[in-house]
Amino acid sequence: MTTVEARTTLAPAVTLTEVSKAYGRGQTAVLALDRLSLTVQPGEFVCLVGASGCGKSTLLNIVSGLDSASAGTIDTGGHEPALMFQEPALFPWRSVAANVELPLKLRGVKRSERRERARELLSVVHLADFAGRQPHELSGGMRQRVALARTLAMDSPILLMDEPFGALDAMTRDILHDELERIWTERQLTIVFVTHNVREAARLGDRIVVLSSRPGRPVAEFEVGLDRPRRIDSPEIASLAATVTDRLKEEVRRHGH
């Protein structure tokens, strides 16, 4: 893992400067993001947590380029970030391997090389034996791993994850945390991970950013600073999660009156 000193000498992987997003126009416009600034270092694992309406998904859509900001600048160092959703969003008409091959195909990678890369990526997520299956034949956790392999096939150094494990059972989620941590380390990825699960954020992140709701903007930051590998049920994680949750509840209360 890169040390903190090494990281700060490099250019940031993601820099958001005063990013705002409004939906609608004039009097009825709703401000989803308000002058949000955020810097993510290369190789850093940042978790964004926030209550409903904090614009977490809007933010990832803007960083990934699927949506455009109303104001502000987004710099991802010329890379197109890869985006992973809460649902696997696999194409049901393509086999598992063909799903993973699609981003390679779209970049014009040759057939034989595509096959090989897909096999390699599927073995990264422990699904090499399921290459020929259709997505519906797999369980939810397996589909989400195929989606991860497909996202990795984009070969982007920046991975944006929108509550990717939100729909999974606790056991599967724990194991996928270990998996994601391993892949992040091995591939030296920069990850921006959105979740409403504070423990998950403490389990995975180098840094936790708390977003306010309506409009969304960072209101607090926590350096996690715990040794890896971590366990989600460890007392340190629980204690940090409690602190973050308190801060989050404070933010939610603000909307009560």
Place this chain on the structure above:
Amino acid sequence: MATNTVARTAEEIAGLDALDLGGERATTPAEKVWSAAWPKIAAVALALLLWQAVVWSGWKDEWILPAPATVFDDLAQLVQKGSFWEAVATTAQRAITGFTFAMVIGLLLGVAVSRSRILRTALGSFITGLQTMPSIAWFPLAIVLFQLSEQAIFFVVVLGAAPSIANGVISGVDFVPPVLVRAGRNLGARGLALYRYVIGPASLPAIVAGLKQGWAFAWRSLMAGELLVVIPGAPAIGSNLQHARENTDYPGLISHMIVILVIGIIVDALFNVANNRIRRRWGLI
């Protein structure tokens, strides 16, 4: 991370996957064929029995409403005649050209309307309106425009089938899950590639449903056309049906009706094969 942790995670994952997938009971092909066939056989047997019962009741003279056995004798004779197969060939050729043309128009129209908001506002409800219009109502105009000719039949067959096909494409594109489009765009599919790799395949089930419905309309329009527009020297199934009535050949009349029904069922079954193949691939059945 320590190697033993990695190995342990791999084992845990393999264990979870095995538990998740569980066991499924496979059905044999013979079981499948039988379970699909027996309700159909029973339904046909019941229909024949009802028909025979009506004949036995003496409601109509037997020369007007012949018994099933008489009709099947006539049908057995019919399928041995070369002229019958010529008529089938004429009808099939009209059906294929008409339906193919309707398919091209329907697909182009569907894609255009689903892409453009202006076209949708202008044509959307008009297409549905055309779909509900009985195709036989087009024939007087078709005969005025094209006289009693192949073109008149072709015109009505295309008008009958194209709106259903276009509507299939439109609803297919409309109901593509937005998350698949977002995933496709993020993976690098833009412009035409997005249509080729995401929107097209995702709307295929609805397109096949539209084609199937379009075929039903085309076949009805064609039969209406062949009854009304009898072209001398070109015997066809529909015109043979009309001739059978004129010549008081009532077993022949019912035989031709059975032929029309059977062709309709066979083509419909082909669409169902395509449909089931897609649904199986997608895991919908």
